Amino acid sequence: MPRPDRRSLKTRLLIWLGGGALVVMAVTWLLHGxxxxxxxxxxxxxxxREEADYTLEQLRQAPDQRPPLGSSSSLTARVFHHLYVxxxxxxxxxxHPDWLDALAPLLASNNRALHDVKARGSHLLVYRxxxxxxGHEGVLLVGEGFGRVESGLSRLHWWIGIIAGLILLLLIVLNLLAVRAGLRxxxxxxxxxxxxxxxxxSRLQLTVPSExxxxxTQLNRFMDAQDGRLQRSRHAVADLSHALKTPLAAVMQAMRxxxxxxxxxxxxxxxRLEDIQAQLDAELRRSRIAGTDSGQHTRPQRDLSALLDMFRSLYPDKHFDVQAMPDAAVNLAMERQDFMEMAGIVLDNAGKWARHRIAVRAHLDDGLWLEIEDDGPGVPEDRLDRLGERGQRLDQGRPGHGLxxxxxIQLLDHYGGRVDFHSPPGEGLRVTIRVPPQDAPIQPGFS
Known part of the structure; x- marks a missing residue:
C-alpha cells in the first residue's frame, strides 16, 4: 500500500481534521465520565440527605421508635435498602453492625457532608x-452502596465511547467527502x-471559490500578457518584413x-539605410515593452533624475526646470525600461523643440501623473489630433522619423494610460501623461 504524501493538501487536511475530531471526541468522552x-x-x-431529614422527623415524632429504626428489619431500612447508624x-x-468499625470515624467528625467509605471490597456513600x-446531641449516618451505580455508569460510559468512536468514523468519512469536494x-x-x-x-474558465x-484571474492576466507579447513580437516581425523588403531590395539592386x-x-x-535603421530601432523598442503583470517596479524620482542628467548633457543650451518630483522612496508598478522609454520620448522631443526652457512636473498621488512643457513654437491646433500617428513628424527639418x-501611445496602451497634448498659440507644447494604479481596472484611452 503506497504511503500517503505528506505534502498533499488533501492528506494534510484529513490529518488535521481527523486529529482535531479525535481530540475533541476523546476530551468529551473523558469529561463525560x-x-x-x-x-x-x-x-x-x-x-x-432527604432521607436523613425524613428519618430525624420520624424520631422527633416517635422518640420511642429509636431501636426499631436502627434495625435492618425496620420499615425504613426495608423500603430504602440503606444502612443506618x-x-x-x-x-x-x-x-448493619459489620460496617460499624468502618463508619466509627464519621461519628466523631464534625462535618455535615457526604463521604465516600471504601471497606470490605465495597464502596459506600454515606451522609452524616x-x-x-x-436536648440530647446525636449523629445520624445514612449510607447506600455506590458500587453497583459505578458499575452501571462504567458500562454506560463505555457504550458512549463506542458510539463516539462510530461518530468519529462517520466524521472522518464526511471530512474525506468534504475535502474531495473542496479540492475539486x-x-x-x-x-x-x-x-x-x-x-x-486559451484561457482558464472555472467557477471557483472566492479563495x-x-x-x-492572475493566471489569466499573466497568460493574456504573454499572449500580447507574443502577438507584439509577431507583428513586429511582420512589420519589419513589410517595411524593410522594398528599401532592402532597392539598396541590393543598386549595389549589384x-x-x-x-x-x-x-x-x-x-x-534608405537610415529608414531601415529607424524601423529596426522602433520595432526593437516596441518589442521591449513589458506591460502590466511583469512584476517589475521602478522609482520615478531616481529614473527621472537619471534621464534629466542625460538630456542636460545632450541639450546643454536648454534649461530643464524640475518643478515637482515624487518622493525618492515611492515605487511605481511599472517596468523600469518602460518608464524610461515613456519619459525619455517626451523629454527628447521637448529638448529638440524648446527654445530655452523645459518644465518637468511629476507626482504619484493616484497613479502616475507626468507633465513636460517646452517653450518651443508649439503645434497648430489642427495637427494636435495627428500627433502620435505612426510616421507623423512635426517638422521635416528636424532629426527623427516620427516614431x-x-x-x-502604444506603451501607454499596455498600462491603461493616456496622453494629452495642449499647445496654446505661440506658447510651446505641453504633454501630460496619466497612468492609473495597476490594481485599478484598465480602460485605455487617448486624446
Missing amino acids: ILLRDLARDFLGDRL LELDGEITTS QAFTLD PIAQLQQQIDELRQGRR LETLV GNRPIDASRRAKILT GLSIL
Missing part, C-alpha cells in the same frame, strides 16, 4: 447529619492548465548594378 460520576454522586447525596447520648444503634433531640476546483484547474499546455484552450478566484554610385545615389541609399510618439 467525570461529570456523569459527579452527577450520580450528587443525586444520591441529595436523596440520602444512629448515635444518641453515647448509645449507638445500626442496621448531627442533630439535637429533646484545484483538480479542475490542474486539468485546464494541462489543456492550456496542450493547446486545447481561488484571484489566483485564476553596374551603374556608378554618384553623390546623389549615395545620398538616396544612405537615406517616438507612436511608441509612447
Whole structure:
C-alpha cells in the first residue's frame, strides 16, 4: 500500500481534521465520565440527605421508635435498602453492625457532608447529619452502596465511547467527502492548465471559490500578457518584413548594378539605410515593452533624475526646470525600461523643440501623473489630433522619423494610460501623461 504524501493538501487536511475530531471526541468522552460520576454522586447525596431529614422527623415524632429504626428489619431500612447508624447520648444503634468499625470515624467528625467509605471490597456513600433531640446531641449516618451505580455508569460510559468512536468514523468519512469536494476546483484547474499546455484552450474558465478566484484571474492576466507579447513580437516581425523588403531590395539592386554610385545615389541609399535603421530601432523598442503583470517596479524620482542628467548633457543650451518630483522612496508598478522609454520620448522631443526652457512636473498621488512643457513654437491646433500617428513628424527639418510618439501611445496602451497634448498659440507644447494604479481596472484611452 503506497504511503500517503505528506505534502498533499488533501492528506494534510484529513490529518488535521481527523486529529482535531479525535481530540475533541476523546476530551468529551473523558469529561463525560467525570461529570456523569459527579452527577450520580450528587443525586444520591441529595436523596440520602432527604432521607436523613425524613428519618430525624420520624424520631422527633416517635422518640420511642429509636431501636426499631436502627434495625435492618425496620420499615425504613426495608423500603430504602440503606444502612443506618444512629448515635444518641453515647448509645449507638445500626442496621448493619459489620460496617460499624468502618463508619466509627464519621461519628466523631464534625462535618455535615457526604463521604465516600471504601471497606470490605465495597464502596459506600454515606451522609452524616448531627442533630439535637429533646436536648440530647446525636449523629445520624445514612449510607447506600455506590458500587453497583459505578458499575452501571462504567458500562454506560463505555457504550458512549463506542458510539463516539462510530461518530468519529462517520466524521472522518464526511471530512474525506468534504475535502474531495473542496479540492475539486484545484483538480479542475490542474486539468485546464494541462489543456492550456496542450493547446486545447486559451484561457482558464472555472467557477471557483472566492479563495481561488484571484489566483485564476492572475493566471489569466499573466497568460493574456504573454499572449500580447507574443502577438507584439509577431507583428513586429511582420512589420519589419513589410517595411524593410522594398528599401532592402532597392539598396541590393543598386549595389549589384553596374551603374556608378554618384553623390546623389549615395545620398538616396544612405537615406534608405537610415529608414531601415529607424524601423529596426522602433520595432526593437516596441518589442521591449513589458506591460502590466511583469512584476517589475521602478522609482520615478531616481529614473527621472537619471534621464534629466542625460538630456542636460545632450541639450546643454536648454534649461530643464524640475518643478515637482515624487518622493525618492515611492515605487511605481511599472517596468523600469518602460518608464524610461515613456519619459525619455517626451523629454527628447521637448529638448529638440524648446527654445530655452523645459518644465518637468511629476507626482504619484493616484497613479502616475507626468507633465513636460517646452517653450518651443508649439503645434497648430489642427495637427494636435495627428500627433502620435505612426510616421507623423512635426517638422521635416528636424532629426527623427516620427516614431517616438507612436511608441509612447502604444506603451501607454499596455498600462491603461493616456496622453494629452495642449499647445496654446505661440506658447510651446505641453504633454501630460496619466497612468492609473495597476490594481485599478484598465480602460485605455487617448486624446
